[in-house]
Amino acid sequence: SEVKKIAVIAGDGIGPEVVREAEKVLKRTEELFGYRIETEHALFGGIAIDEKGTPLPEETLEVCKKADAVLLGAVGGPKWDNNPKELRPETGLLGIRKALGLFSNLRPAVVFDCLKDASTLKPEVLEGTDLIVVRELTGGIYFGEKFRRDSEQGQEAVDTCTYNVSEVERIVRQAFEIAGKRRKKLASVDKANVLETSRLWREVVNRVAPEYPDVELEHVLVDNCAMQLLRRPASFDVIVTENMFGDILSDEAAMLTGSIGMLSSASLGEGSFGLYEPVHGSAPDIAGQNKANPIATILSVALMFRMTFGYEDAADAIEKAVKDVLDAGHRTGDIAVDKAAAIGTDVMGDLIVAAM
Amino acid sequence: SEVKKIAVIAGDGIGPEVVREAEKVLKRTEELFGYRIETEHALFGGIAIDEKGTPLPEETLEVCKKADAVLLGAVGGPKWDNNPKELRPETGLLGIRKALGLFSNLRPAVVFDCLKDASTLKPEVLEGTDLIVVRELTGGIYFGEKFRRDSEQGQEAVDTCTYNVSEVERIVRQAFEIAGKRRKKLASVDKANVLETSRLWREVVNRVAPEYPDVELEHVLVDNCAMQLLRRPASFDVIVTENMFGDILSDEAAMLTGSIGMLSSASLGEGSFGLYEPVHGSAPDIAGQNKANPIATILSVALMFRMTFGYEDAADAIEKAVKDVLDAGHRTGDIAVDKAAAIGTDVMGDLIVAAM
């Protein structure tokens, strides 16, 4: 088969450790299924600030652009938290999303059987929760004009939130498509009773909706959605929303599953290109200690295989291996009930590879 | 004692029913404590649209301005949902906040003993949850310039989020004061890694903080806060944040207590003037059926007595009466386990009055 190129960005904190295990899985997939995968490493985030003086070096962007997909560990840490804006890992994150045209962030929030009790929600409320947040990723208040100016009441800061019809339409269509392949329910979240961008958003959703007659649509105000996620998480299938609301709601949704250490995400643009990464962060407190859970990153590889390469067999094999290893009782510290019996990052990776 | 004037705005849906019971409590307080209270009713919201052609008639604003405090039931309903902006109840709500200078919304999120099991969170997680969200209410993206313009990618909508130093400082100082009288912990929530308004917010918080050395301060990013509210609700004391984040987080916080039908809120300006209202909405589905729970509105009266009038004795008496009636097992439909035994709005009001 054709060679697939993956840009591998280990990043900061536990990033390099979890990515290392994911790469073992990539190798094993080649052996098992005959796929040909080429990886190229690139610097990004805090480590790129330290070594190249910028969170998103031009070379890194080139490596990503030449690749079919990007695998990202995690970026950021206290070391860079007080840097000026241009020298912060987050600035690299926003930059790479924009530069690669990754307008859509998919965050599946599912409950892992073995982690049912890890949620702070009652099991009967959580039962059946399997939703996906589709977050617009390159528009809104994240990318609008920002500045300071003087006012009579002291300095004033300004952020601008903009959305145009095509930005809304492409993400909304994608969400309808995804819902059509799932339980056929779409919740579009906005604040149309207050925001002009939300009114435009809702108009576009309503205009596009008739083209997807089999998908049941509801409009939910963002404050109400924050409540309903808590009250009836299992009733949601696909949630589509703008960048800032998506940031908040996808984290809330992830946390309520209790499985946040195991969740993967995809950021997609036009075509099949995508950037895949675990939902969890760089966890600087346990970095370099072989304690991190590599499963979210390994499942990000499965997601990449499924969504960008169409390698369903390999994706299935990875997901099944993860399930088997968990069913056999193996746990890293974050998900272990008996912390003393927790295994290391590397052992977890090896077990999953062996189970494939 | 001096006569206190309360502007009473019943509003829409269940508003008139719950306000009627709160007024019984007002009367009983006069009898019991010798306070002198004068109420004046005013039209607001949907009913004002129907009768006066605007959600916030000039007379209503005058009544409020002459008063020492405002008691509000609830506004809105499907009838007005598709109206043009100027003819929507929400527009009246934003208008009254601005016109009365109500820059601060206080939303206590507490767990009522009798409703412990109503939460979707596990009881052991909820244990001890008693927090208050201090939301900035007259700034930010709610009140910034909004418009449409043409762009090369179709029509474009724009919302502007602005905050100046004094707007941030007054709400932040109020939050520090409140925290100082409680468990002395303040979480300031922003998105300083992305937004300029959040960076200004954080600068102001850090500048003011040394004046409140006994209050322990943490900065929490809004996405992380949405998660931490779920993971460790009891660890929060006071949360202060800007308007849009506050809208989302205060609803999330209210819902996780499981007590949303019982929560009251205060919107304050300079001085002692305040607007008090239940957290729940106008519930058009049960309006006019004598099914609504009047407790949140009755507790809003207690909050008004405490915060605006300094009538601690009356506030205590109301809160104790509510507790006694609940302890005796009386329930409206929304909080009844045995729905058949549920009592009506009016009976609940009468029982509380009798228990005072």
Ligand SMILES: CC(C)[C@H](C(=O)O)[C@@H](O)C(=O)O
């Ligand atoms: C780090 C930050 C800029 C980023 C965001 O807000 O998009 C993060 O929270 C995320 O969700 O990927």
Ligand SMILES: CC(C)[C@H](C(=O)O)[C@@H](O)C(=O)O
């Ligand atoms: C109705 C709406 C405009 C309002 C708001 O967003 O402020 C409501 O959600 C609230 O929290 O009081």
